Amino acid sequence: MIIYPDTTFHKLGFSAIREAIMELVRTEPGREETAVLQPVSNPKIVAHELQLTGEMMELTGHDSALPFEDLHDIRPYLKRARAENSLLDPDPILNIRQLAAAARNLKQYFNSRSESYSALTALATGLIPLKQLEEEIGRVLSDNGQVRDNASSELHSIRKELGRLRNSLRTTMANIIRKASKDKLLAETEPTIRNGRMVLPVKAEHKRKLSGFIHDESATGQTVYLEPVEVLQINNDIRQTEAAELREIERILRDLTTKIREHRDSLYHNSTLIGRIDAIRGRARFCNSLKAEIPEITTAQHIRLDKARNPILLMKALKGSMHEPVIPLNLELTGQEKALIITGPNAGGKSVAMKTAGLCQMMMQSGLAIPAGDQTRLPVFDSLFIDLGDDQSVEDDLSTFSSRLLWMRETLAKQTANALILVDEAGTGTDPEEGVALYQAFLEQVIDRGARVIVTTHHGQLKVFANDHPDCVNGAMEFDQTQLSPTYRFTKGIPGSSFAFEIGGRMGVPAGVLERARKLVGTSRSRLESLIVELQKKTQEMEAAELDAVKLKAALNREIREYEEQNRVLRSRKDDYRKKALDEARNIVLGANKRIEELVEMIRSENASKGSIKTARDQVKKQTGEVEQALEELKEKPVRTYKDPPVVGDTVRISDSNSTGELISRDGRRATVLVNGLTVHTDYGKLLKAEPPKKKKELKAGYSLITSSDPASSSFSASLDLRGKRGDEAIKELTWYMDEAVKRNLHNLEIIHGKGDGILKKLVSEYLASRKEVKSFELAPWERGGPGCTVVEI
Numbered sequence: 001m002i003i004y005p006d007t008t009f010h011k012l013g014f015s016a017i018r019e020a021i022m023e024l025v026r027t028e029p030g031r032e033e034t035a036v037l038q039p040v041s042n043p044k045i046v047a048h049e050l051q052l053t054g055e056m057m058e059l060t061g062h063d064s065a066l067p068f069e070d071l072h073d074i075r076p077y078l079k080r081a082r083a084e085n086s087l088l089d090p091d092p093i094l095n096i097r098q099l100a101a102a103a104r105n106l107k108q109y110f111n112s113r114s115e116s117y118s119a120l121t122a123l124a125t126g127l128i129p130l131k132q133l134e135e136e137i138g139r140v141l142s143d144n145g146q147v148r149d150n151a152s153s154e155l156h157s158i159r160k161e162l163g164r165l166r167n168s169l170r171t172t173m174a175n176i177i178r179k180a181s182k183d184k185l186l187a188e189t190e191p192t193i194r195n196g197r198m199v200l201p202v203k204a205e206h207k208r209k210l211s212g213f214i215h216d217e218s219a220t221g222q223t224v225y226l227e228p229v230e231v232l233q234i235n236n237d238i239r240q241t242e243a244a245e246l247r248e249i250e251r252i253l254r255d256l257t258t259k260i261r262e263h264r265d266s267l268y269h270n271s272t273l274i275g276r277i278d279a280i281r282g283r284a285r286f287c288n289s290l291k292a293e294i295p296e297i298t299t300a301q302h303i304r305l306d307k308a309r310n311p312i313l314l315m316k317a318l319k320g321s322m323h324e325p326v327i328p329l330n331l332e333l334t335g336q337e338k339a340l341i342i343t344g345p346n347a348g349g350k351s352v353a354m355k356t357a358g359l360c361q362m363m364m365q366s367g368l369a370i371p372a373g374d375q376t377r378l379p380v381f382d383s384l385f386i387d388l389g390d391d392q393s394v395e396d397d398l399s400t401f402s403s404r405l406l407w408m409r410e411t412l413a414k415q416t417a418n419a420l421i422l423v424d425e426a427g428t429g430t431d432p433e434e435g436v437a438l439y440q441a442f443l444e445q446v447i448d449r450g451a452r453v454i455v456t457t458h459h460g461q462l463k464v465f466a467n468d469h470p471d472c473v474n475g476a477m478e479f480d481q482t483q484l485s486p487t488y489r490f491t492k493g494i495p496g497s498s499f500a501f502e503i504g505g506r507m508g509v510p511a512g513v514l515e516r517a518r519k520l521v522g523t524s525r526s527r528l529e530s531l532i533v534e535l536q537k538k539t540q541e542m543e544a545a546e547l548d549a550v551k552l553k554a555a556l557n558r559e560i561r562e563y564e565e566q567n568r569v570l571r572s573r574k575d576d577y578r579k580k581a582l583d584e585a586r587n588i589v590l591g592a593n594k595r596i597e598e599l600v601e602m603i604r605s606e607n608a609s610k611g612s613i614k615t616a617r618d619q620v621k622k623q624t625g626e627v628e629q630a631l632e633e634l635k636e637k638p639v640r641t642y643k644d645p646p647v648v649g650d651t652v653r654i655s656d657s658n659s660t661g662e663l664i665s666r667d668g669r670r671a672t673v674l675v676n677g678l679t680v681h682t683d684y685g686k687l688l689k690a691e692p693p694k695k696k697k698e699l700k701a702g703y704s705l706i707t708s709s710d711p712a713s714s715s716f717s718a719s720l721d722l723r724g725k726r727g728d729e730a731i732k733e734l735t736w737y738m739d740e741a742v743k744r745n746l747h748n749l750e751i752i753h754g755k756g757d758g759i760l761k762k763l764v765s766e767y768l769a770s771r772k773e774v775k776s777f778e779l780a781p782w783e784r785g786g787p788g789c790t791v792v793e794i
Helices: 008-012 014-022 028-035 043-062 075-080 090-111 118-124 131-140 153-182 204-209 229-262 264-289 311-319 350-365 400-414 432-448 460-468 500-506 511-521 523-605 610-634 727-743 759-770
Strands: 002-004 192-194 197-203 212-217 223-228 303-308 329-333 339-343 383-387 419-423 452-456 472-480 485-492 651-654 659-667 670-675 678-683 687-690 719-721 748-752 776-779 789-793
Touching: 002 008, 002 400, 008 014, 008 350, 008 383, 014 028, 014 264, 014 311, 014 350, 028 264, 043 118, 043 264, 043 350, 075 090, 075 264, 090 118, 090 131, 090 229, 090 264, 118 264, 131 229, 153 197, 153 223, 153 229, 192 223, 197 204, 197 212, 197 229, 204 223, 212 229, 223 229, 229 264, 303 350, 311 350, 329 350, 329 485, 339 350, 339 460, 350 383, 350 419, 350 452, 383 400, 400 432, 419 432, 432 452, 432 460, 460 472, 500 511, 651 670, 659 678, 719 727, 727 748, 727 759, 759 776, 759 789
Parallel strands: 002 383, 339 452, 339 472, 383 419, 419 452, 719 748
Antiparallel strands: 192 197, 197 223, 212 223, 303 329, 472 485, 651 659, 651 687, 659 670, 670 678, 748 789, 776 789
16 A cells, blocks of 8 residues: 555554554564554455454454463574574473464364354464474473483483482482581581582681592681592592483484474464464454444445544543543545545644544554444545645755645655545645645645545635535534534534634633734625634534434333333233233132131031021022133133224224224324223234223122121122221221231232322331231232232232
8 A cells, every 4th residue: 555655654643553552462473563564455455354353352352362372482493493403492492382382272272263253263274283293392391491301211311320329429428427527527517519519618727637629618718618539439420420411411402403493384384373363463452442343344435434533542541641532523425525625723623533534544454443433434545645744854954835845746646546635734834825726726636536635724715615626525623602612523514614713812812903803804704704603503503403302312212112111011911910810719719619618517517597508508609600700701802803994993903912902093004002091003004993892790809708797897809998098097997908808818919008198008018017927018010000009918
């Protein structure tokens, strides 16, 4: 990809992004790859790199860690091993084994996840397992780098002999120390090593009392280090055996180095490929830290940034060095809109908006996710030219404007048809009229060649150019006219104002100076600026109203979703309620029959007349029949439907929910049905005209029994209404009611206390909590009274 000038990487902040990624890379080859990370112009390569980054973002965010961390750079070791008969030390050899193991483990890791990470798996397929080399290194070297005794039979024999000699030396030296200690000849009772030989620390005045060779003396001269004659030959043998050990170790390591040399190309390949995987992991970690998204590549020249945040500002915010929020940028250039002219107040965000677009483009074409929304669409450009107007150079005798002219010349010479050109503060650095004319001519030419251009400026002539040119569009950075401060929000389609006079007034510039300045500007230009200001104000008011409408719509949609969810839950629980009601009713019947039989038996025992017994039995049969009939009515029966289309007022069934209700209104295909007190909106085509429901007999949840002993309690219901009663009166009635319910073996009750101020509800709750027979109690579902009723389980 052509990028001009070379300082573009630094100017847009891409160099800072590379440095941030390098801090997250753990291998030297990975750092080297990251150091040269830059945009490419091949759409297929861009798409592949984005896929690799996206898969790694998913992996690092939700999967187990990759099976490697810090790996040494083995390439210098491989270079040393290239020569015949070369030898590597144990530590480099262990580093080579670590990398070989990492390559094997990485390949297994991705092979087991090939369906989730296809691109990364294809990349890891290139890793070459070197299991045999790993095992050979492990056979020769221990994990701490020591050559194992069984690395060769010769080494095993040498070390066995060396152990024997050292034991003999220790035994002989112990005998000498014991005797010399009795004669008080030693400065210390422990032997030490001098020149690789075991010696005794002997007091200087007694050095002639022991036969041997003096190897050294202490700094004070009071101690000499003497090798007794008895251990002289043993020390000589040890030295010779140690030399043989070193020669054998060297031979073993040289053989091992030869085997490494045989796999040198594979090891170098694995090192490079692991570095690439590590670089991709660094990219993914960086992108995840920004909560970035993989943008969609579009083949059309259509730029769309959805809630894009400037990556450099975002990095500062994450580090805590910037406390203001990063304002997202929504910017779009359609296929017809080849150039965007951004105007607005100083420090209002024009340059940041342009740099955000350029930096996001560079990141995307470098295989990086960008901190933007999922609606972002970006094309792939094959060249990028950026002019920030600050390339003055004393050494090259370039002023600011001269550097801009040089940039303009080089851009026109190198520009391709598929180029992105960014210009900051166009027309500055020279006479305004001449500078603007020069940049307008430049823009006309690059647009004709097919380039996409984003320009920031304060010059009104370029605003007019954008308005008049068919392939150009104006854009503005908003300004809060109430607070007299920029909002950093971008708006396309209208030019912006510099708000120089308004900002000047806020900064305390005298009113007379500002008034004179307005006159100097001229009536027509002042009027134009006033119109722009008024247009921005109206636009902000419209956007605020639109935002309120969006909030209201969101609240309405939320209520609709809640209603639909509640309706779905009710439909799903309807069968449960019906079954529970049938079970409770059957339990009541069984309990009543049992109780009645007990009473009949009691009557018999009291010698009641046959007539009274027959009367009681007739009443039992009658009541049982009524309960059974009520049970049948509780069972859901299929609703009879008709072919005739329903009209308002008809009973209808909603086909996709089996709910039945009254059609209360219709507007074309939209119908409203009243179902159990709920208003349901549905498609008219889903309605079937149904048979109106028959009036059901009221089912008493209790039963009636007339006895001569308790006429006052001749009827009992599973529902008690306490509304309108005083507290003490209500609790007294509730106490009698609960006693009767327990005595009659009822399990489910309803206490109606109303909503009101909640005083009666609180008294009922406190009383129910004091009854040990109460298993549980809670406010009834809304369709059974809600907060005005408490459901009790005994």
